[in-house]
Amino acid sequence: xxxxxxxxxxxxxxxxxxxxxxxxxxxxxxxxxxxxxxxxxxxxxxxxxxxxxxxxxxxxxxxxxxxxxxxxxxxxxxxxxxxxxxxxxxxxxxxxxxxxxxxxxxxxxxxxxxxxxxxxxxxxxxxxxxxxxxxxxxxxxxxxxxxxxxxxxxxxxxxxxxxxxxxxxxxxxxxxxxxxxxxxxxxxxxxxxxxxxxxxxxxxxxxxxxxxxxxxxxxxxxxxxxxxxxxxxxxxxxxxxxxxxxxxxxxxxxxxxxxxxxxxxxxxxxxxxxxxxxxxxxxxxxxxxxxxxxxx
Amino acid sequence: xxxxxxxxxxxxxxxxxxxxxxxxxxxxxxxxxxxxxxxxxxxxxxxxxxxxxxxxxxxxxxxxxxxxxxxxxxxxxxxxxxxxxxxxxxxxxxxxxxxxxxxxxxxxxxxxxxxxxxxxxxxxxxxxxxxxxxxxxxxxxxxxxxxxxxxxxxxxxxxxxxxxxxxxxxxxxxxxxxxxxxxxxxxxxxxxxxxxxxxxxxxxxxxxxxxxxxxxxxxxxxxxxxxxxxxxxxxxxxxxxxxxxxxxxxxxxxxxxxxxxxxxxxxxxxxxxxxxxxxxxxxxxxxxxxxxxxxxxxxxxxxxxxxxxxxxx
Numbered sequence: 001x002x003x004x005x006x007x008x009x010x011x012x013x014x015x016x017x018x019x020x021x022x023x024x025x026x027x028x029x030x031x032x033x034x035x036x037x038x039x040x041x042x043x044x045x046x047x048x049x050x051x052x053x054x055x056x057x058x059x060x061x062x063x064x065x066x067x068x069x070x071x072x073x074x075x076x077x078x079x080x081x082x083x084x085x086x087x088x089x090x091x092x093x094x095x096x097x098x099x100x101x102x103x104x105x106x107x108x109x110x111x112x113x114x115x116x117x118x119x120x121x122x123x124x125x126x127x128x129x130x131x132x133x134x135x136x137x138x139x140x141x142x143x144x145x146x147x148x149x150x151x152x153x154x155x156x157x158x159x160x161x162x163x164x165x166x167x168x169x170x171x172x173x174x175x176x177x178x179x180x181x182x183x184x185x186x187x188x189x190x191x192x193x194x195x196x197x198x199x200x201x202x203x204x205x206x207x208x209x210x211x212x213x214x215x216x217x218x219x220x221x222x223x224x225x226x227x228x229x230x231x232x233x234x235x236x237x238x239x240x241x242x243x244x245x246x247x248x249x250x251x252x253x254x255x256x257x258x259x260x261x262x263x264x265x266x267x268x269x270x271x272x273x274x275x276x277x278x279x280x281x282x283x284x285x286x287x288x289x290x291x292x293x294x295x296x
Numbered sequence: 297x298x299x300x301x302x303x304x305x306x307x308x309x310x311x312x313x314x315x316x317x318x319x320x321x322x323x324x325x326x327x328x329x330x331x332x333x334x335x336x337x338x339x340x341x342x343x344x345x346x347x348x349x350x351x352x353x354x355x356x357x358x359x360x361x362x363x364x365x366x367x368x369x370x371x372x373x374x375x376x377x378x379x380x381x382x383x384x385x386x387x388x389x390x391x392x393x394x395x396x397x398x399x400x401x402x403x404x405x406x407x408x409x410x411x412x413x414x415x416x417x418x419x420x421x422x423x424x425x426x427x428x429x430x431x432x433x434x435x436x437x438x439x440x441x442x443x444x445x446x447x448x449x450x451x452x453x454x455x456x457x458x459x460x461x462x463x464x465x466x467x468x469x470x471x472x473x474x475x476x477x478x479x480x481x482x483x484x485x486x487x488x489x490x491x492x493x494x495x496x497x498x499x500x501x502x503x504x505x506x507x508x509x510x511x512x513x514x515x516x517x518x519x520x521x522x523x524x525x526x527x528x529x530x531x532x533x534x535x536x537x538x539x540x541x542x543x544x545x546x547x548x549x550x551x552x553x554x555x556x557x558x559x560x561x562x563x564x565x566x567x568x569x570x571x572x573x574x575x576x577x578x579x580x581x582x583x584x585x586x587x588x589x590x591x592x593x594x595x596x597x598x599x600x601x602x603x604x605x606x607x608x609x
Binding site for chain 1: 318320321324325327328329331332333334335336338339341342344345346349399400401402403404406407408411418420422423424425426427429430431432433434435436437438440441442470473474477501502503524527528530531532533534537538558561562565566567579580583586587590591593594595597598
């Protein structure tokens with residue numbers, strides 16, 4: 001029965017021999033996928049259900065409070081997250097896209113330094129985020145003396161998501177067929193004119209999708225901020241890039257670590273807000289990909 | 297391919313057009329190269345941030361004590377610097393995660409690549425990506441407030457502590473399922489159809505074709521995916537800090553609270569150690585160990601892909 005959904009030709013012929021085993025195997029595969037999805041569904045239902053009593057306007061209108069968890073809000077975390085994401089977008093996206101253009105369009109891949117850059121980017125993508133926290137603490141906060149400010153957080157997170165931006169932008173640029181470039185060059189455009197006027201516009205949907213996914217990774221990060229002294233309860237919104245701050249995931253962490261049950265409810269409510277932002281961003285990315293994906 | 301073609305094409309065009317270099321074009325190339333070099337600077341920054349305090353640390357604590365004893369407590373008085381409890385906890389949680397993620401992720405990948413219709417794949421793949429986008433604090437919260445109490449009710453004989461390696465490991469496993477599934481699926485999708493058709497032509501069933509033809513053909517990609525997932529699990533911080541705990545005891549029992557390397561760094565780094573103290577330098581020593589560990593795994597993964605890649609036409 002189930003086998004009918006697969007392409008008819010060879011499969012049907014082949015499957016006749018041992019239908020039961022085949023059937024069980026297919027069910028086992030589907031179950032594995034289902035477990036992951038059911039898990040996701042359970043998680044979502046659980047946090048919405050648990051956070052429900054606190055999902056009201058107090059949540060974003062009030063500042064956090066240790067003494068009154070029942071009216072405490074998360075405003076400083078929301079604003080801190082917006083600051084960090086805005087600055088990260090300003091720093092990481094242009095740098096990442098330009099690096100991707102270099103690696104795809106200019107780099108001679110037989111040269112040792114280009115190989116080094118490639119190897120380096122794939123290594124950085126696997127470095128644990130807490131190690132980026134150490135980088136932020138040791139180099140950016142202390143050595144460059146940026147202190148524990150929005151700027152330090154944004155630079156650290158920019159470096160953290162940079163490999164993701166580069167890798168996804170490269171894929172988008174690589175997907176533009178050579179004939180587009182050759183056509184442009186044949187008409188007398190220079191290489192940069194070709195890239196700027198033909199290749200980049202053609203790869204914008206792919207780049208945008210990758211950028212949104214990279215920024216949603218940045219929104220959810222908490223570990224590097226633990227190292228950057230942003231863990232304490234911040235009761236004010238950042239006023240500029242040299243202001244101290246907290247971010248939503250870290251605020252959630254600090255609620256989780258408190259013993260009172262009210263903080264657990266507050267954490268769940270804050271998680272619902274965080275997940276709502278992320279789901280929104282993810283859906284935009286998926287929509288972009290499906291809407292603008294070109295087959296050349 | 298495309299790069300090679302475009303550069304040769306542009307090279308030819310330029311030599312026809314003019315022999316003088318266009319300075320604007322050169323400037324653009326320099327700016328682009330500078331952007332690419334930011335990543336190299338990041339690595340240098342990481343190494344620089346880690347090395348100096350690590351050397352200072354080993355100036356006061358001997359390497360023999362660090363790797364030779366099994367008692368860990370840099371924040372205690374008197375302090376103890378045997379790193380094995382952290383290493384064992386990290387390995388144990390990573391192992392639990394791998395046991396969860398590899399079968400489930402691989403099975404999901406086989407389903408998506410070999411069994412699912414194009415439409416089903418288009419629905420399920422993004423949902424898996426959503427799972428990958430869930431922040432790890434959320435997984436940690438879920439582990440601490442839902443999974444641990446549930447396991448305590450269902451399996452009381454395990455004697456789970458409120459924070460324990462089992463729940464943390466399970467959730468780290470769920471976190472890395474999408475990495476295993478998505479990268480393995482890519483590898484399997486790259487296996488040419490001729491191989492599948494050949495297998496069917498010899499009378500093999502769908503299952504046999506998937507397990508004995510497609511999976512072995514995609515093996516290098518699958519192994520690379522698993523290694524990447526392992527290194528992600530070993531470095532995961534928030535789940536283990538929230539649900540696994542900070543107590544560093546030398547134990548193998550997954551029901552106990554234990555601290556991984558990342559959890560220790562998070563705990564000591566978030567203000568528990570005063571700046572400049574030996575406990576503070578410990579953060580960097582453990583950070584170096586974690587960095588070297590994940591770096592080695594990533595290198596291994598790259599080598600596996602290179603060495604065992606099967607090339608089809």
